[in-house]
Amino acid sequence: MQEYGSNCFAVRGAIVYLTGDPFLETAETCLQYIEDGLLIIDAGKILSCGTAQKLLRSLPAAVPVQTYPHGIILPGFIDTHIHYVQTDMIGSYGEQLLDWLNTYTFPEELKFSDPFHCKNVAKRFMDQLLKSGTTTAMVFCAVYPESVNALFEEAQKINMRLIAGKVLMDRNAPEGLLDTVQSGYADSKRLIERWHGTGRLSYAITPRFAPTSSPEQLEAAGQLWKEHPTTYIQSHISENKKEVAWAASLFPERKNYLDIYHHYGLTGKQALYAHGVHLLEEEFQCCYDTGTSLAHCPTSNMFLGSGLFDVSAAKNKKRPVEVGLGTDVGAGTSFSMLVTLNEAYKTGQLRNVPLDAVKLLYLATLGGARALSLEDKIGTLEAGKEADFIVLNTHATSLMKERMERVTSIQEALFLLTVLGTEETVEATYVAGKLVYKKQF
Numbered sequence: 001m002q003e004y005g006s007n008c009f010a011v012r013g014a015i016v017y018l019t020g021d022p023f024l025e026t027a028e029t030c031l032q033y034i035e036d037g038l039l040i041i042d043a044g045k046i047l048s049c050g051t052a053q054k055l056l057r058s059l060p061a062a063v064p065v066q067t068y069p070h071g072i073i074l075p076g077f078i079d080t081h082i083h084y085v086q087t088d089m090i091g092s093y094g095e096q097l098l099d100w101l102n103t104y105t106f107p108e109e110l111k112f113s114d115p116f117h118c119k120n121v122a123k124r125f126m127d128q129l130l131k132s133g134t135t136t137a138m139v140f141c142a143v144y145p146e147s148v149n150a151l152f153e154e155a156q157k158i159n160m161r162l163i164a165g166k167v168l169m170d171r172n173a174p175e176g177l178l179d180t181v182q183s184g185y186a187d188s189k190r191l192i193e194r195w196h197g198t199g200r201l202s203y204a205i206t207p208r209f210a211p212t213s214s215p216e217q218l219e220a221a222g223q224l225w226k227e228h229p230t231t232y233i234q235s236h237i238s239e240n241k242k243e244v245a246w247a248a249s250l251f252p253e254r255k256n257y258l259d260i261y262h263h264y265g266l267t268g269k270q271a272l273y274a275h276g277v278h279l280l281e282e283e284f285q286c287c288y289d290t291g292t293s294l295a296h297c298p299t300s301n302m303f304l305g306s307g308l309f310d311v312s313a314a315k316n317k318k319r320p321v322e323v324g325l326g327t328d329v330g331a332g333t334s335f336s337m338l339v340t341l342n343e344a345y346k347t348g349q350l351r352n353v354p355l356d357a358v359k360l361l362y363l364a365t366l367g368g369a370r371a372l373s374l375e376d377k378i379g380t381l382e383a384g385k386e387a388d389f390i391v392l393n394t395h396a397t398s399l400m401k402e403r404m405e406r407v408t409s410i411q412e413a414l415f416l417l418t419v420l421g422t423e424e425t426v427e428a429t430y431v432a433g434k435l436v437y438k439k440q441f
């Protein structure tokens, strides 16, 4: 007999999720689709997932069922790379990466020495995530510890699975934004002790990128990771050609960009690097050998003119690298993972390797979970997983409604959602089994 708790509830609609990697297997074997499905949630977890017809038979009448007539129920989106402290500078005109950092990013991040500012932006950032259907994110904060505290406090209020860390940066940035080898290490350690493993929160040791950390700081980051091996590493790599050349000039003894991080013990499972647009084959091989993951950030790569990340090369079957999707706000131009998938598709087209709907959905859900080594907890809708899920409305706009009437398969419907979808497509967001955002249609 199935036991049902007093807070048990169910949602009904089309259910879609992936159970495998469509870059390595056929789409058919990975894609799970239930046309009229029921998801039963109890105590923050998925109790069961199956056809409404079968599950409703044994569901007690007291368990409420929320029906979404035009809804597709999906795992919550996982944004593997985003900067909350850049929320207010999204859409700043011009410049490529290095000038953009100096002109916009550094002045913006200086504001986060003020805890009130941190709190204000953290709240608005969280609202944007939930509104966009993002239920887990890996987030860069500013150099100041209070910027991390503010974000984790907001995430804790709704028991969100969030990974974040204070930026480590001890050179090549304005004076007010720099830490030191010692203060960066000590501040990060204190934040780990306070937050890592509290509820669903995890800490990421966060060197901004190799050029803004001295060799000593990268070494200290590696040391800190050794002392706290369940934490994460997040940073940037090979985003822009000038940046790649700069990194090489600062670390001439290293054989390539990733080798800088590898040398300091910053590669491995639970290490995730954003961009990787200009990575060499030997760097992909090192990612594979060490279990290091990458974040594909297509709107940012387009916006800053960085280039076209070759996701198909990264996923080469001979040495497949785990890849998640990142909005990279504020260089990214949208919080919406649907909008980001649209750009991922176009990036593939420009490289002559278009991604089908199943691959796209994988990047935004299970692929992200695997890139973060969280696939045992999130990324699918199987029984036992944490109940982070969203509902997309296929009638969100008149154009989408009319076009949806002409699709003949779930793959076509999913693809259309990535092309026409925005944050306005999200009807409901559930985090740990609680409704945290709802849009009226």
Ligand SMILES: [Zn+2]
Binding pocket: 081, 082, 083, 236, 274, 328
């Ligand atoms: Zn970034």
